[in-house]
Amino acid sequence: MVAVDSTPAVATGGDGDVIEVSDLGIRFKRNKRAKRSFKDLFAGRRRRSRPDEFWALRNVTFGIRAGEAIGVVGRNGQGKSTLLKLIAGVLFPDEGTVRVRQGVAPLIEITGGFVDDLSVRDNVYLTAGLHGMTKKQIDAKFDEIVSFAEIPGFLDTPYKHLSSGMKVRIAFSVITQLDEPILIVDEVLAVGDKAFREKCYGRIEELLAAGRTLFFVSHSERDLRRFCTRGLYLKKGELVMDGPIDDVIDRYNTDYNMGSVPPVVDA
Numbered sequence: 001m002v003a004v005d006s007t008p009a010v011a012t013g014g015d016g017d018v019i020e021v022s023d024l025g026i027r028f029k030r031n032k033r034a035k036r037s038f039k040d041l042f043a044g045r046r047r048r049s050r051p052d053e054f055w056a057l058r059n060v061t062f063g064i065r066a067g068e069a070i071g072v073v074g075r076n077g078q079g080k081s082t083l084l085k086l087i088a089g090v091l092f093p094d095e096g097t098v099r100v101r102q103g104v105a106p107l108i109e110i111t112g113g114f115v116d117d118l119s120v121r122d123n124v125y126l127t128a129g130l131h132g133m134t135k136k137q138i139d140a141k142f143d144e145i146v147s148f149a150e151i152p153g154f155l156d157t158p159y160k161h162l163s164s165g166m167k168v169r170i171a172f173s174v175i176t177q178l179d180e181p182i183l184i185v186d187e188v189l190a191v192g193d194k195a196f197r198e199k200c201y202g203r204i205e206e207l208l209a210a211g212r213t214l215f216f217v218s219h220s221e222r223d224l225r226r227f228c229t230r231g232l233y234l235k236k237g238e239l240v241m242d243g244p245i246d247d248v249i250d251r252y253n254t255d256y257n258m259g260s261v262p263p264v265v266d267a
């Protein structure tokens with residue numbers, strides 16, 4: 001049975017998991033134009049063969065406790081971003097369940113969910129408003145959000161006219177000012193310049209110290225070890241290892257014979 005229970009901002013009282021993923025599976029089409037066979041019309045819904053579909057994630061099960069910092073590890077195309085999108089409620093599973101018992105602040109794509117044609121200012125109000133902040137609360141934080149992003153001259157510019165790095169700056173700034181207990185950060189920070197990235201990392205550390213839960217996808221071994229205590233290693237859509245981050249990175253390096261060589265060059 002598929003059930004998604006994404007209830008915002010309700011604490012569990014410290015007991016139990018804040019994220020519970022059970023037998024999770026999601027499939028995608030490789031080729032949008034692939035056709036089903038005539039025989040499929042008579043097969044049961046679940047047994048139907050689906051031409052050109054593949055499981056991007058399957059049989060994935062884990063639980064996350066409040067305050068944990070999770071690094072998701074795996075080569076390109078193994079399902080890391082897909083997992084984050086399922087937790088953020090952007091995608092829905094084809095099998096299994098995802099239960100998220102606290103609110104989520106996701107920074108999954110460069111756009112941060114921002115609307116291209118709206119100005120930076122309007123996007124800040126829209127995104128923060130969608131996460132439950134009142135206009136008064138946003139007014140009070142607006143200057144801080146803008147000064148962190150360091151793009152003061154662009155507040156009335158349509159979002160689509162910002163550079164990639166500027167988009168990430170404002171999206172990160174807004175997302176980390178939300179009061180949501182769970183923070184999801186995909187690789188988007190790689191787009192920012194080094195100085196800004198360091199500032200973002202400082203902010204992530206502050207949020208972790210304040211007890212936030214973090215889901216972090218990165219190809220940088222150094223960053224994974226810096227923030228995360230626990231690792232989830234995805235390979236061909238399966239969770240092949242769930243353990244302390246150092247052990248997970250060691251296993252990943254061993255699998256790809258990287259020995260002492262880092263899996264990617266740290267920027």
Ligand SMILES: Nc1ncnc2c1ncn2[C@@H]1O[C@H](COP(=O)(O)OP(=O)(O)OP(=O)(O)O)[C@@H](O)[C@H]1O
Binds near residue numbers: 056076081083
């Ligand atoms: N909306 C979609 N429709 C079809 N296929 C998709 C979709 N989203 C992802 N995929 C496919 O699912 C697989 C997993 O993609 P995903 O983005 O989760 O990988 P990843 O581990 O995050 O990779 P990377 O390290 O390159 O970011 C890939 O084969 C990808 O092409």
